[in-house]
Amino acid sequence: MHYTFEIERGNFTDAGQASSSVKRTLKQLGVAPANIKRTVVALFEAEINAIAHAYGGTIDVDIDDQKIVMVVADQGPGIPNLDLAMQEGWSTASAEVREMGYGAGMGLPNIKKNTDDLKIESTVGVGTTVTMTVFFA
Amino acid sequence: MTIKEIARLVEGEIVGAPADDTYDVEKAFASDLMSDVLRFSMDETVLITGLCNNQTMRTSEMADLRVVVIGRDKQPDEDMLELAEDLDITLIKSKFSIFKISGILYEAGIKPLY
Numbered sequence: 001m002h003y004t005f006e007i008e009r010g011n012f013t014d015a016g017q018a019s020s021s022v023k024r025t026l027k028q029l030g031v032a033p034a035n036i037k038r039t040v041v042a043l044f045e046a047e048i049n050a051i052a053h054a055y056g057g058t059i060d061v062d063i064d065d066q067k068i069v070m071v072v073a074d075q076g077p078g079i080p081n082l083d084l085a086m087q088e089g090w091s092t093a094s095a096e097v098r099e100m101g102y103g104a105g106m107g108l109p110n111i112k113k114n115t116d117d118l119k120i121e122s123t124v125g126v127g128t129t130v131t132m133t134v135f136f137a
Numbered sequence: 138m139t140i141k142e143i144a145r146l147v148e149g150e151i152v153g154a155p156a157d158d159t160y161d162v163e164k165a166f167a168s169d170l171m172s173d174v175l176r177f178s179m180d181e182t183v184l185i186t187g188l189c190n191n192q193t194m195r196t197s198e199m200a201d202l203r204v205v206v207i208g209r210d211k212q213p214d215e216d217m218l219e220l221a222e223d224l225d226i227t228l229i230k231s232k233f234s235i236f237k238i239s240g241i242l243y244e245a246g247i248k249p250l251y
Contacts (some may be wrong), residue, residue, distance in 0.1 A: 012190075012191070012192060013191060013216075015191075015192065015195060016191075016192070016198070016199070019195075019199060020195065020198060023198070023199070033201075037178075037199075037200075040199045041175045041200070044175070044195070044196075044199045045172065045175065100188075100190065100192050101169060101172075101188045101190075101192050101193065101196070102170075102171055102172055102192070104172045104173060105172075106170075106172035106173060106175070106176060107172055110172060110175055110176060113176075
């Protein structure tokens with residue numbers, strides 16, 4: 001199964017719709033609740049990151065009976081220092097993003113904690129692609 | 138503790154999804170930071186927050202929260218109420234501060250998440 005979602009810059013009103021849709025699909029497929037939770041927390045954090053920091057992008061989701069692979073690809077400023085970005089508490093979020101309840105510097109650490117495989121490719125001035133895999137078994 | 142009992146204790150008003158009388162709340166977590174909410178397991182937990190927007194609802198959905206106390210007399214807008222109903226999340230609006238709500242629930246036997 002393949003799904004694609006669009007990410008719109010700064011659109012916090014619709015933020016979480018992709019994660020919500022994936023959650024419903026995984027429930028219908030009978031995936032274990034603990035794996036659904038891990039998946040949607042990771043995807044939601046990545047979705048929020050892209051909305052907060054990038055200029056737009058896409059989310060591609062592939063689901064089979066073993067795993068879910070989620071690719072969040074944005075066009076944006078990129079991440080200059082990935083080691084810093086992976087540290088809990090490190091954030092470059094704007095005041096507006098913080099008012100929304102995000103920007104605490106927990107996004108990438110939360111994604112790492114909830115996925116079995118995480119790949120982040122980022123080019124400054126071009127964008128970031130986050131590939132997350134959760135195995136169901 | 139039932140959702141209605143929590144509402145009574147914090148002198149709150151139930152809005153959003155109707156209270157499920159069979160849902161037993163054991164623990165509470167207070168935060169305005171949604172990424173912190175996503176760090177922990179929220180089973181049988183009530184979220185106490187002053188953050189009152191759609192993101193509170195979306196985060197609650199991802200965290201599998203069923204009940205949220207909105208403190209500091211914040212007023213959910215129509216969009217948020219609709220989302221709460223769609224997601225089957227009960228909101229309790231309270232005029233009290235987050236500190237006071239937390240104190241009242243702690244005194245009544247609700248445990249901290251950690």
